[in-house]
Structures are given as C-alpha cells and as structure tokens.
Amino acid sequence: MEFRKMALAAVASAVGLAGIAATAYADQPIPALVYRTGAYAPSGIPLANGYLDYFAMINERDGGVNGVPLAVEECDTGYATDRGVECYDRTKGTGGGATVYSPWSTGITYALIEKATNDKIPILSMGYGRTSAANGKVFPYVFNFPATYWSQATSVVQYIANEAGGLDKLKGMRFAYIYLDHPYGKEPIPTLDVLAEKFGFTYDKYPVPPASMTEQKSIWLQIRKTKPDYAIMWGWGAMNGTAVREASNIRFPMEKFIGNWWSGGNDAVVPAGKGSIGYKSATFHGVGTGFDAYKDVEAMYAAGKGSSADKAEHNNPLWARGFANAAYIVEAIRTAQAKFGNRQISGEEMRWGLENLDLSEERIAEMGMTGYIPPLKITCENHEGDNPAILVQQWKGDKWEIISDWVPAMTEVVAPLIEQDSAQYASENNITPRSCN
Amino acid sequence: MIYREAGVFKTSYDADMALLPIPMDKYFVIAVTLFAVIVVPFISNEYWLGSILVPVLILSIAAIGLNILTGYAGQVSLGTGAFMAAGAYMGYKFVTAFPDVNIIFGILAGGVSSAMIGIVFGAPSLRIKGFYLAVTTLAAQFFLIWLFQKQPWFVNYSISGVPTAPPREIFGILVTGAEASATARYVFVVCFTIALAWIARNLVRGRVGRTWMAIRDMDIAAELIGIRPLQTKLSAFAISSFYCGVAGALWAFCYINTVEPSAFDINRSFQILFMVIVGGLGSILGSFLGAAFIFTLPIFLNNFFGVLGLDVSTATIRHIEFMVFGGLIVFFLIVEPHGLARLWALAKEKLRMWPFPY
Numbered sequence: 001m002e003f004r005k006m007a008l009a010a011v012a013s014a015v016g017l018a019g020i021a022a023t024a025y026a027d028q029p030i031p032a033l034v035y036r037t038g039a040y041a042p043s044g045i046p047l048a049n050g051y052l053d054y055f056a057m058i059n060e061r062d063g064g065v066n067g068v069p070l071a072v073e074e075c076d077t078g079y080a081t082d083r084g085v086e087c088y089d090r091t092k093g094t095g096g097g098a099t100v101y102s103p104w105s106t107g108i109t110y111a112l113i114e115k116a117t118n119d120k121i122p123i124l125s126m127g128y129g130r131t132s133a134a135n136g137k138v139f140p141y142v143f144n145f146p147a148t149y150w151s152q153a154t155s156v157v158q159y160i161a162n163e164a165g166g167l168d169k170l171k172g173m174r175f176a177y178i179y180l181d182h183p184y185g186k187e188p189i190p191t192l193d194v195l196a197e198k199f200g201f202t203y204d205k206y207p208v209p210p211a212s213m214t215e216q217k218s219i220w221l222q223i224r225k226t227k228p229d230y231a232i233m234w235g236w237g238a239m240n241g242t243a244v245r246e247a248s249n250i251r252f253p254m255e256k257f258i259g260n261w262w263s264g265g266n267d268a269v270v271p272a273g274k275g276s277i278g279y280k281s282a283t284f285h286g287v288g289t290g291f292d293a294y295k296d297v298e299a300m301y302a303a304g305k306g307s308s309a310d311k312a313e314h315n316n317p318l319w320a321r322g323f324a325n326a327a328y329i330v331e332a333i334r335t336a337q338a339k340f341g342n343r344q345i346s347g348e349e350m351r352w353g354l355e356n357l358d359l360s361e362e363r364i365a366e367m368g369m370t371g372y373i374p375p376l377k378i379t380c381e382n383h384e385g386d387n388p389a390i391l392v393q394q395w396k397g398d399k400w401e402i403i404s405d406w407v408p409a410m411t412e413v414v415a416p417l418i419e420q421d422s423a424q425y426a427s428e429n430n431i432t433p434r435s436c437n
Numbered sequence: 438m439i440y441r442e443a444g445v446f447k448t449s450y451d452a453d454m455a456l457l458p459i460p461m462d463k464y465f466v467i468a469v470t471l472f473a474v475i476v477v478p479f480i481s482n483e484y485w486l487g488s489i490l491v492p493v494l495i496l497s498i499a500a501i502g503l504n505i506l507t508g509y510a511g512q513v514s515l516g517t518g519a520f521m522a523a524g525a526y527m528g529y530k531f532v533t534a535f536p537d538v539n540i541i542f543g544i545l546a547g548g549v550s551s552a553m554i555g556i557v558f559g560a561p562s563l564r565i566k567g568f569y570l571a572v573t574t575l576a577a578q579f580f581l582i583w584l585f586q587k588q589p590w591f592v593n594y595s596i597s598g599v600p601t602a603p604p605r606e607i608f609g610i611l612v613t614g615a616e617a618s619a620t621a622r623y624v625f626v627v628c629f630t631i632a633l634a635w636i637a638r639n640l641v642r643g644r645v646g647r648t649w650m651a652i653r654d655m656d657i658a659a660e661l662i663g664i665r666p667l668q669t670k671l672s673a674f675a676i677s678s679f680y681c682g683v684a685g686a687l688w689a690f691c692y693i694n695t696v697e698p699s700a701f702d703i704n705r706s707f708q709i710l711f712m713v714i715v716g717g718l719g720s721i722l723g724s725f726l727g728a729a730f731i732f733t734l735p736i737f738l739n740n741f742f743g744v745l746g747l748d749v750s751t752a753t754i755r756h757i758e759f760m761v762f763g764g765l766i767v768f769f770l771i772v773e774p775h776g777l778a779r780l781w782a783l784a785k786e787k788l789r790m791w792p793f794p795y
Contacts, residue, residue, distance in 0.1 A: 034751060036751055036752035036755065037752055037755040037756065037759070045752075074751040076751045076752065078755065081693055081695075081697060082693060082700065085488065085692070085693055086488045086489075086492075089483070089487055089488035090484060090488065090740075093484075106599075107599075107697055107699050107700075110599045111693040111694055111695050111697070113601070113615075114614060114615030114616065114694050115615040115694065117615070130599075181583075182699075183599050183698070186598055187598070209583070211579065211703075421595070424595065425601065428533065428593075429601060429603060429604065429614070430603075430604065
C-alpha cells in the first residue's frame with residue numbers, strides 16, 4: 001500500500017516536472033552539456049568553466065548579443081552517452097528551442113548527429129566528433145571547425161617536417177604513435193597511413209587500452225629500444241599524464257614528443273613534474289591570459305560572476321578551448337541576427353549563422369582575441385573552415401607557450417578521405433547529399 | 438478485501454496451469470499491458486517516450502536476461518554488457534548485409550548470435566562456481582568489447598569505427614534511427630518487451646525453469662535426480678544471452694542510434710546486475726521494477742532541484758544524485774533484501790487482509 005502510494009506520488013511529481021520545464025522565456029537558450037562529475041571531470045570542469053565564462057562575459061559586458069541575453073542551462077552528462085542523449089532530449093525544447101549544442105564528447109556527438117539533424121538544431125563539435133561531418137553536403141547540421149582530427153594529423157607531420165627542414169627529410173624517419181585504443185585514438189590511423197606512404201616514413205603503433213590507461217611501462221621500454229625520431233600521442237584522461245611521466249623516465253627527448261590537442265592540458269604535464277618540461281602538443285587556439293578580451297573576464301570575476309573557483313585555471317588550455325568555443329557560437333548568433341533580426345533565433349537560423357560565419361582578422365581584433373583564434377570562413381560544403389591549421393604549444397614548467405606559427409593541414413590528403421567516409425555514411429543512411437549551389 | 442483469491446474455483450487443468458490463475462491478477466496485467474501499448478503513446482510527450490520509457494523497457498529486457506542466469510539458474514555473470522554489445526554489433530552486421538529483410542529479424546539475429554557467444558563463454562560454468570565464474574564472465578566482457586573495436590569487419594570498415602544504426606521501417610513506419618518518431622520506437626520496443634517477458638514467464642515456470650532452479654538450489658542434488666548440468670547451465674547462458682543480445686540491438690537501433698562500444702562497457706554490466714539485485718533475484722516483475730528504479734531515479738533526482746527552483750550548481754546536483762541514489766540502494770537492501778518484487782508481494786498480502794489485518 002505504502003509502496004503504491006509512494007510510486008503514485010513519484011509519478012505525479014514527475015509528470016509535473018515535464019509541464020514546468022516547458023515554460024517559455026525570450027532569451028537565447030543555450031543548453032550546455034558538461035561533465036563536472038565522473039572519471040573525466042578533471043578535463044570537463046575547465047572546459048565547462050571556459051564555455052560558461054564567455055557567455056557570462058557577453059551578458060555582463062554587453063547585456064547579451066545585440067540586446068538578447070544568453071540563457072545558458074547546464075546539464076551534467078558525466079561523459080556517458082546515454083545521459084548525454086537524455087540531457088539533449090530534456091533541454092532541446094527549453095525557452096522556445098535550443099540554439100546549438102557542443103557535446104564535448106565524441107560518443108555523445110555520434111549519438112546526436114541524426115537526432116539534432118532531425119530536430120533542426122546545429123551541433124558544433126569543435127575538434128572532436130565525426131571528422132567526415134566536415135562535408136556540409138551530407139551533414140548540414142554538424143560543424144567541426146576550426147580543424148578536424150585528420151587535419152591535425154597532417155599538421156603534426158607538417159610541423160615535424162618544418163623542424164627537420166622540409167617534407168623530403170621525412171623519408172626514412174621512424175615515429176612512435178601512442179594512442180588510446182578507442183575509436184577516438186584510431187581515427188587518425190588511415191590518415192597517417194596515407195602520409196607514411198606519401199612521404200616515406202614509417203611508424204609503430206602503440207595502443208593503450210582504456211581499461212589500463214596508467215600501465216604503459218612495456219610500451220615505453222619498447223620505445224626506448226626502437227629509438228623513434230618522434231613520438232606522437234592521441235591520448236585522453238589519465239593516459240596523458242602517465243605517458244608523459246613514462247617518457248621522462250626513459251629520458252625520451254621531450255621536444256620530440258608531440259601530443260594532440262586533447263593531450264595538451266595541464267593534466268598531461270603536471271604529474272611528471274620537471275620531467276615534462278619541453279613536452280609539446282597541438283592546439284587550435286591560443287593559450288594564457290594575454291589577450292585583450294581577458295580584461296573583460298577580469299572585470300567579470302571582480303564582480304563575482306565568474307565560474308572558476310581559482311583563476312589559475314585560466315592558464316589551462318582546456319579553459320581556453322571552452323572559451324573559444326563559446327566565442328564562435330556568439331559570433332554565429334551575430335551572423336544569424338544580421339540576417340533574421342536582433343531577436344531570439346531558432347536552431348535552423350543558427351545553422352545559417354554557422355554556415356555563413358566569416359571571421360576576419362579585423363573582426364577577431366574587435367573581439368579582443370587576436371592570435372587566440374584563427375580567421376575562419378565556413379561555407380555550405382565545408383564545415384571545417386577554409387584553412388584548418390594548428391599551433392604547437394610547449395610546456396615550460398609553469399605554463400604553456402605557443403612556439404609555432406599556424407601550421408596548415410594538408411587538405412589535399414584529408415579531403416578525399418572525408419569524401420570517402422561521408423559517401424559511405426550517406427549511402428548507409430539513404431541520404432542524398434544536398435546541393436550547395 | 439480489495440485483492441482476494443477466495444471464490445476462484447478451477448474446474449480444468451488448463452485453468453489451474455494458466456499464466457495468471459487469479460482473475461484479478463489477470464485483468465490487472467492485461468489492463469497494464471493495454472495501457473502501455475495503446476494509451477501511453479497518446480498521453481506521453483516525446484521526452485518521456487524517447488528518453489525514459491524506451492531505455493527503461495530495453496534495460497528491463499536485459500535485466501530479465503540476467504535474472505534468468507543469475508536469479509533462476511544461480512550463475513553469477515558480469516558479462517551482460519558484452520552480450521548486449523554482441524547483439525548490437527551482430528544485429529548491425531545482419532541489418533546492413535540484408536537491407537531488405539524485416540528489422541525484427543535483424544534484432545533477433547543479434548540475439549541469436551549473442552546466444553551462441555553466451556554458450557561459448559558459459560562453458561566454464563560447468564567447472565567453476567560463484568565468484569570464480571563471475572571472473573571468467575568478466576573475461577567475456579573485456580574480450581568481446583576488444584574484439585568489436587579491433588576488427589573493422591564488425592563496423593563494415595567504417596573509418597570512424599562508430600557506425601550509425603540504419604533507418605528501417607515496419608508497415609511503412611520508421612522504427613529505428615533518429616528520424617523514427619519516439620512513439621514508433623516506443624511501440625516497437627514495448628511489443629518486444631511484452632513478447633519476451635511473456636516467454637520468460639512461461640519458461641521459468643515450466644520444465645526448463647524448474648531445472649534451472651534445481652541447479653541453483655543445489656547442483657549435486659539436481660544431478661542425482663536426473664538433471665543434466667551441461668544442458669541446463671548452457672541453456673541458461675544461451676537464453677540469458679539471447680535476451681541481452683536483443684536488448685543490446687534495441688539499445689543501438691532504437692535508443693542511441695549508434696553502435697558504440699562504450700555504451701556496453703563494464704559499467705553497463707554492473708548497472709544491470711544492480712537492477713536485478715534491487716528488483717529482486719528470481720522474479721520477472723522484479724526485472725522491470727529494478728530497471729525502472731535504477732534508470733529513472735538518478736534522472737528524477739537530477740530534475741528535482743530544477744523544479745524546486747533552488748539555485749544549486751550542476752555538479753552539486755550530480756553529487757547529491759550519487760549520494761541519495763547510493764543511500765537509497767543500501768536502505769532498500771536492508772529493509773527488503775529480496776528486492777522491489779518482494780515489496781510488491783507484501784503489498785498484495787496486505788491488500789488481501791485489508792481492512793482487518795491480524
């Protein structure tokens with residue numbers, strides 16, 4: 001009896017929930033799928049804080065985008081795909097319809113691509129998710145600018161060639177590729193295969209199983225024996241810190257060890273202490289607090305509106321990534337408002353805004369983010385942007401420092417792969433690629 | 438008074454052996470089933486159908502599967518996630534290899550492949566018992582997930598390694614993939630659930646189920662009265678894996694729309710084990726109650742603060758969610774170690790006496 005009563009009460013209150021969630025307001029609703037809990041929280045917290053800080057700064061400084069305040073609503077996914085889908089379903093209708101989603105997880109992105117396309121809500125998966133979504137003809141609602149994993153792999157090889165003195169110097173080189181044994185870590189392998197054949201280098205694969213990310217002794221003993229010219233890493237979570245520590249244990253030259261942009265957070269270098277000095281990683285945005293817009297962030301923190309508990313977090317590249325992501329979103333909202341009027345815009349209008357995003361050097365200077373984000377132009381066909389490129393940052397013992405210019409990706413290598421994978425996707429899902437003319 | 442079985446006279450063997458011999462039970466279950474199939478799709482919104490009911494029903498199927506193995510046959514398994522993955526990957530292979538065959542067969546093909554894999558990994562149960570068996574099923578969990586990630590054949594050589602569940606129709610209505618409406622996916626899943634629960638209920642009260650329970654209660658005694666451990670244990674593994682495989686295929690096709698290894702990791706195995714323990718070992722109803730409890734309680738707690746209008750940070754809500762959830766599981770297991778199904782039985786017991794309890 002009591003149990004039945006309890007169950008009835010639970011159902012009644014739950015039904016009530018669904019009703020209340022549907023109340024409308026006129027702000028621009030931006031649901032934020034974050035993970036402040038769970039195994040990946042150390043990476044998820046700075047990402048979420050950077051993301052929120054930019055929106056909060058726009059609200060605080062300008063009163064929103066052209067007078068439309070941004071209503072950010074967090075939903076914690078814990079990096080789990082099913083909770084991410086639930087969060088998406090829960091938040092997609094808030095405030096008259098979600099504007100855009102940045103899932104911060106490749107798994108959640110994959111699960112949302114079709115759902116969001118169907119609901120006409122764009123996804124901005126910045127530097128993760130499905131690489132072939134760069135083909136806007138097959139994936140109209142998914143954007144992955146400013147660079148994809150495959151572009152990043154070619155840029156890293158290009159960077160190595162620059163250091164060695166030219167692409168022809170790559171011939172005969174031997175690399176070690178250390179990666180998380182997961183779709184994410186395996187993603188650049190087809191690209192590396194193409195590059196290896198094209199430039200005549202070889203590379204050994206060292207998979208790290210996700211279940212034992214912190215046990216890499218045997219891998220690094222192997223690397224000590226084979227003495228590769230460079231080590232390239234595609235890691236995430238606890239794997240990054242372990243790899244850098246093991247590399248310093250075997251006295252691997254740190255300046256020859258290059259991580260991808262998810263291996264370039266403070267979590268990768270702090271555990272190894274002084275041993276990690278010199279470690280490099282790719283990034284697609286600047287790092288640190290030395291850009292003009294940061295003054296407004298300072299002002300906001302002085303007013304007590306910031307989301308980080310400790311401002312030291314702002315030197316973490318992951319905070320910068322969340323911040324840059326939000327900046328792109330705000331610029332896309334501005335683009336959409338220029339066409340549709342300064343009001344709350346819908347997901348479909350936001351898609352137009354993202355697709356017609358054109359960030360020039362001047363605009364970036366106005367935003368106070370020169371050198372922090374690259375100029376960018378998105379088109380209907382190309383959702384990765386017109387010049388995918390990376391920066392290389394190096395750990396100096398207390399902070400990251402950008403040590404290279406923008407290293408462009410070899411689009412002539414990546415484009416056919418994107419074409420091939422998106423064509424396979426389109427045929428499996430009976431999609432006719434739209435025309436962009 | 439409200440619930441009674443007095444005055445029910447059975448005049449034939451058929452009536453005595455009916456699935457639900459008490460008319461009240463029978464009408465109640467029929468009413469709930471009809472309500473679930475006919476009324477729910479009309480009164481629920483997309484969020485409730487697509488994000489709550491569909492996953493709960495799918496997890497119920499997996500929980501029934503594990504309950505057959507652990508609750509009825511007494512074989513502890515930590516490989517549920519892997520068997521679900523087997524169903525999802527093999528279902529995907531079947532559906533893409535034979536695009537014209539009805540999707541129902543695709544889902545069932547996933548279940549059958551999973552059953553065969555279950556037999557292979559169930560073989561050690563003939564020599565190993567209890568916790569040791571749990572460890573060997575853990576091997577299945579790690580091996581299968583590794584295999585599906587390692588061999589590009591399982592994902593049709595997709596470069597990304599995470600293929601999308603292809604859209605398929607029944608009677609011209611899309612039931613899988615993202616474009617399928619929540620209602621269509623719900624009705625598709627609920628039909629599977631009802632059919633599988635009905636089969637499971639009949640299995641466990643028949644000869645097969647009785648041999649499982651005999652093995653569970655004392656395997657030497659069961660052997661002495663003529664029950665063959667080989668067939669019994671392997672049939673439990675096969676049928677359990679079949680259920681898990683169907684659940685995995687439905688999870689990939691009707692819920693998350695992608696065939697993704699991380700959806701079937703070790704945490705999924707534990708989640709389903711908790712459902713079975715909290716719901717009630719050796720009870721079909723318990724599988725449903727456990728699945729609903731374990732899946733919806735965190736979401737309910739998460740929504741709860743938002744509705745109250747309290748300004749609590751997202752991280753705090755999630756931490757409270759974990760604490761309350763953990764606390765409630767401990768509370769339930771202390772108050773009622775036989776699970777939610779036992780609470781239901783007690784409720785019926787009380788209703789029988791009401792309003793004159795002694």
